[in-house]
Amino acid sequence: MRPATLLLFISFAAAANNGLPARPAPSDYPVQTTGTSATVAADWMGADQVKGSFSTDLSDYVVVEVALYPKDGKSVDLTTIDFALRGDGRMIRPVDPRSIANIHQKRANKRGSDLVLYPTVGMSTGTWGTGGGVGVGVGQGRSRGPASTPRDRDVMEMELEEKALQDGQAAKPVAGYLYFPVGKKKAAGYDLEYQNGDTDVKLRLTGN
């Protein structure tokens, strides 16, 4: 099997099990609220926690573990774009893993430089005679930063996707991460909003 085909196969196989296991009860999360058709619970991951859990650099993101517990007998059409983070006068939607991986890989591919030394030996000849010499030139080249290859992009995408909250019909509790691009400077608290049909809830996230 060719590597690309194998990777695709693994991606599809993994997609079925993506997301995180929901904690036993909504009360196992720091905040929770109940809407018409489901209970939504959330946990804002601290910076250290994110650093320890992800290989991908997510320092520009607020990572929230979100769980959705549909009410008995109800099924929720879950779409991550229905979530939003509100804080500092901004409303931010979650970004999909592929975009994050692309941004990181392109950014890493642009940065970095090499110090290049050019030792040379020379010989000159002319009407003045013949002579030789040695010299060293210094220049600057370009190098790739960490996580800059296409393979890295695939790995980052796979990591983020496997842990992300998945779109789809949810008839039983589901959980996963949402990645909000807020930048390096983060607010002390955010409101996590979820609007889907007759469910319209808001959770206050604090503590980071």
Place this chain on the structure above:
Amino acid sequence: MGMRRLMAVTTLALAAVSAAEAFPRVRVGGVSGNFGYMRGGPGYWGSPYGYGFYDPFWYYGSFAHPGYFGSFAQGPGMGEVKLIGAPKDALVYVDNAYAGEVRKLKTMWLEPGVYNLEVRDGDRKFTRRIYVLSGKTLDLKATPTEVASTK
């Protein structure tokens, strides 16, 4: 402006060969070359001490400066995995294949990719799906605490 010079220089630089993607912080360079023809005309050669001389002759000649260049790269092609807190004689498995003892694998270099890592110490184990990125270090607190199932 007493000195007039005509210089024709052709610079040839062959592309740098990055032969060390497989191992970090080493990069092999390439070769370069300067070839040219110089021609100078009559002019006055001065000196900071106030005296000099007039050179009435033309001079000309060719030069060749072949060179080799190397560089110090910052773009490693592999990722580092450090096992922290694992007993030295525990066994390391990568994707279910035995890789060695912790004492020899406290630091591992792996190609970018997704791996299932397992550290077994008697009836205890540590398992983790790891995501290795080039040029990055993954510090894993790999203390075996789970009870390994008996097959």
